[in-house]
Amino acid sequence: MALFATCVTDTLYPRTGQAVVRLLERLGCEVDFPEAQTCCGQMHYNTGYPRHATALAGDYERIFAEYDAVVAPSGSCVGMVREIYPKLLGSARAASYSHELSEFLVDVLGVTDVGAYFPHRVTYHPTCHSLRMLKVGDRPQRLLRAVRGLELVELPEAESCCGFGGTFAIKNSDTSSAMLADKISGITRTGAEVLTAGDNSCLMHIGGGLSRLRAGVNPVHLAEILSSTEEEPWQAVA
């Protein structure tokens, strides 16, 4: 199987990529990272540049053609591959074997207890594309509940959008910030120390707001929580 790291994780959040590798290897998978990969093309597609997106989609199809499965730590990018690639390319084989991390763990590997240890109070934000495009349902929560030491607290109005939306965050920055403010107020009300989600792009947005407010809540990708063990516990970035 192959890891699709996504451009955001590769560039800004290498720890998430490393966590996926560690986690999947611990569960007995043989993970490869085809270095020709770059980006799924979603930003181009959503901003109105379908031709660029189609070229990147074609690359993805070629690069991952030889693998049985592709796993990505992003509901958004997998949503792009599964829902949009077939429209852009006419048909896309990759759509059938690309999985978001929680789907892969629960549906393909058939595990919910991945042997993780994470002694923190955590709240989970279901990102829009995981929720509505991929319909990952409660898979992430099931995985989180099986983590030793972890206290999962419910996020108020969890399903409302955080306001990221790619270039929306820039083009309509005022509206985006207003949505973010409401999301953050929900998060701080939970008293959680850690906010988790299955998408680093949303975590970058929410985390950016939390950091600006010095809210004392750490944004941590789901993969990093699941890869944390008693022997090798997760550590906050210095």
Added chain:
Amino acid sequence: MAGRGVTWLGTPTFPKAARTALADTQLRTNLRNATTTIRGKRAGAVAELPDWEPLRRAGEAIKDEVLANLDTYLERLEAAVTARGGVVHWARDAAEANAIVLRLTREAGADEVVKVKSMATAEIGLNEALAEGGVHAVETDLAELIVQLGEDRPSHILVPAIHRNRSEIREIFRREMPGVDQDITDEPRELAEAARKHLRQKFLTAKVAVSGANFAVADSGSVVVVESEGNGRMCLTLPETLITVMGIEKLVPTWSDLEVFLQLLPRSSTAERMNPYTSVWTGVAPGDGPKNFHLVLLDNGRTDTLADTVGRQALRCIRCSACLNVCPVYERTGGAAYGSVYPGPIGAILTPQLLGEDVDEQAKSLPYASSLCGACFEVCPVRIDIPEVLVHLRAEAVESKSKAAPEAAAMSALAWAMGNPRRWAAAQKAAGVGRLLSRGGRISGLPWPGSRWTASRDLPAPPKETFRAWWRRTRG
């Protein structure tokens, strides 16, 4: 001026209008309360039906069939209406439709009309056109009346005065409603009573009524209006002349098709199992109801929309407003920011399409007024994939722009770098220089346009080592 008159003149582009709306805390509170309540109720009403998904698919299929054979069904409707004593008029755009209604009103010898359920007439600016011709139009939907008296603009499809709370409405009534008791309180019952008295007089004296239509049945020539106050029924039965203005996409083939929509619409819009009043009329019936019935079939950009294979699904819309109530953007900005009678997610795709060639800067900003969260698609009773159309319209806007625009150049450069892993690694290295801007692991101030991000959010400092560099170092 936009020839089709779909947008309100002089409205600023969405991001600007949104900023003004966001600053209005009363507006935000009113909207948040209203949409949160109706959202919850809708979810409950929909969950009651085990066959909701098949119903949605049926609604989608019926509308698609109508749209694919619109010419045939419209001719069938015209024949049926004519056979039952009605008169059918065809209007290519707003100006033609307004002229027809004004002429018919004058021919009926009236200088005042009562109106009900009239989104299509709001789209074409009929009230203003009638006023220019010396005819006063009276809105009879309670919320429409509030908007009209307040010299305001509607901000919601179903509840045009959603942005107003009770005490604001009381003030409007005291100021604008002739003869109203100045001691009126803000109790809903008292407010409704005042409106009823005011309207009763209008109903009894009006010679002409103007209505919209929710549906028309092609086979029988029947026109359908659903409403919850009963005022519509007064308009549809009391005056001598009834003029209905209807978008050409509002057709269903048969009575049994109608059944699907009479289930989908009330649950999606007001979260009711069935709407309180459903009025159906077929031509004229001697001794009962209006003596003259005119049906104005309005194009105003619809056939152009139909020509777009991705965008045409917007014409399936039954104006239930479910997409508004779940939209996180609409919830913060309200309807006025969309600058047209069609606000929210559906407005963002319908307005620019109806305007077509006339598209202005304001309408061009609408397809970007969404975070593409997908909540609208999830609730739409006729399964309009609004995010898909938004992205499609963005691509059209990009096409019409110069390739040298900064965004287009940046997107092309990025795609070029991403087209090859060596170039991409080099670009990542360059981005890593961003570390220089950071303090304590975060970046808090970027130059424009990045400043639009850092105004409210930090960015993480790029790490020393990308994932691919790590992979190469440890595994490669």
